[in-house]
Amino acid sequence: MHNALLEGKAIGANTVQFFTANQRTWHTKPLSDEAVLLWEKARDETGIEVVMSHDSYLINLGSPDKEILAKSRKAFRLELERCLLLGVTYLNFHPGAYTTGTLEEGLDTIIESLLEIAPLANTGKTRLLLETTAGQGSCMGSKFEEIAYLIQKTHKILPIGVCIDTCHIFAAGYDIRTKEGFNKTIEEFDEKIGLSNLYAFHVNDSLKPLGSRADRHASLGKGLIGLPCFEALMQHEKLSHMPKYLETPDHTIWSEEIALLSKFREVISK
Ligand SMILES: [Zn+2]
Numbered sequence: 345m346h347n348a349l350l351e352g353k354a355i356g357a358n359t360v361q362f363f364t365a366n367q368r369t370w371h372t373k374p375l376s377d378e379a380v381l382l383w384e385k386a387r388d389e390t391g392i393e394v395v396m397s398h399d400s401y402l403i404n405l406g407s408p409d410k411e412i413l414a415k416s417r418k419a420f421r422l423e424l425e426r427c428l429l430l431g432v433t434y435l436n437f438h439p440g441a442y443t444t445g446t447l448e449e450g451l452d453t454i455i456e457s458l459l460e461i462a463p464l465a466n467t468g469k470t471r472l473l474l475e476t477t478a479g480q481g482s483c484m485g486s487k488f489e490e491i492a493y494l495i496q497k498t499h500k501i502l503p504i505g506v507c508i509d510t511c512h513i514f515a516a517g518y519d520i521r522t523k524e525g526f527n528k529t530i531e532e533f534d535e536k537i538g539l540s541n542l543y544a545f546h547v548n549d550s551l552k553p554l555g556s557r558a559d560r561h562a563s564l565g566k567g568l569i570g571l572p573c574f575e576a577l578m579q580h581e582k583l584s585h586m587p588k589y590l591e592t593p594d595h596t597i598w599s600e601e602i603a604l605l606s607k608f609r610e611v612i613s614k
Contacts, residue, residue: 345379345430346386353390355599356606359587361396361436361546364426370402370419375426383430394587396473396507396544397430399423399437405457406440406450406484416440417457424461428468434544434587436473436507439485439494450484455497462502473507473543478515478559486516486557488536495541506537509546509591510577511562514569517555521569526576530583545588547574547605563592564601578608 348362365372387393403420407413420437427435440457442450458472465472474494479486485494491506498504510520513529520526533542549567551560565571577583590601 346382349383349386349390349392349395352392356602357598358392359394359396359589360392361398361589361591363400364397364423364430364432365400367398367400368402370400370415372400372419372422372426375429380429387431394433396434396436396587396589397423397427397432399435401438403437404440404443405437406442406454408443408445408449408453413453413457417460420457421461421464424464424470424472427470428464431468432470434473434505434507435470436475436544436546438477438483439474439490441482442484443482447482447484447490450482451490451493454484454494458494458498458504459501462498465502465504471503471505471543473505475507475546476509476512476516478512479517479557480559486512488533492537495537499541505541505543507544507546508533508542509548510569510573511546511548511550511567511591512559514550514554515552515556515558515560517557519554520573520576521554523572523576526573527580530580539582542583542586544586545577545583546591547577547588548591549574561591561593563594563597564590564604574605575608578605579611584609 348360352360403416440454477483477485518529520529549562549564549569551562551567552558
């Protein structure tokens, strides 16, 4: 884990997203004291304070299947415990999928899952962030209305918020290809969810078209969203302080992508 901080620093990042465990298995080992010490040392060395953890892809907090739901809640609790131990700023998670159930039942199951973990979440400084999704299959959270419902029912009870993934909202049907389109989408977010509930961005271009509901990330400017969106994001005065995470597929050009985003930012700071 501590390597995420060191590698981030080396490519010019001032924040990193990482996994606290293997994201594709249910079995996780508790963090060793050594891993925690190395983490704290790297954090001091790099000065990177704001960090995001991404939960396991297997976790489904909205599942109608009792067994999967129980496993998911347990894994999510362990993930949050690791985040609290490491002092992670944001725990990013996908809301969940309703599979054989209904959307309404799925959303209410997610709320139940979150309320159950509230006592633990209130013991530390880690904020849980619902990630907007592309809406693949029965995945919830692709419409701002769905996220708004989850936030309304939980935000007074535990530290929670939202992370917008640009690829996902585009695939979900929000047209952010132009500066106007991006700014209008942020306004819509503000009306429906409230910008005070927005904490971070996943900055990705999309291989799949608008409204395709398919989650396939592309490098910035090499997908169907295009650079104007990312320029608008970096220059939006209400979003400038929020951490932004690349999840683009070609890690060999991450340093260039960071430099590009920083260049967009310079225009307003001049
Ligand atoms: Zn994402």
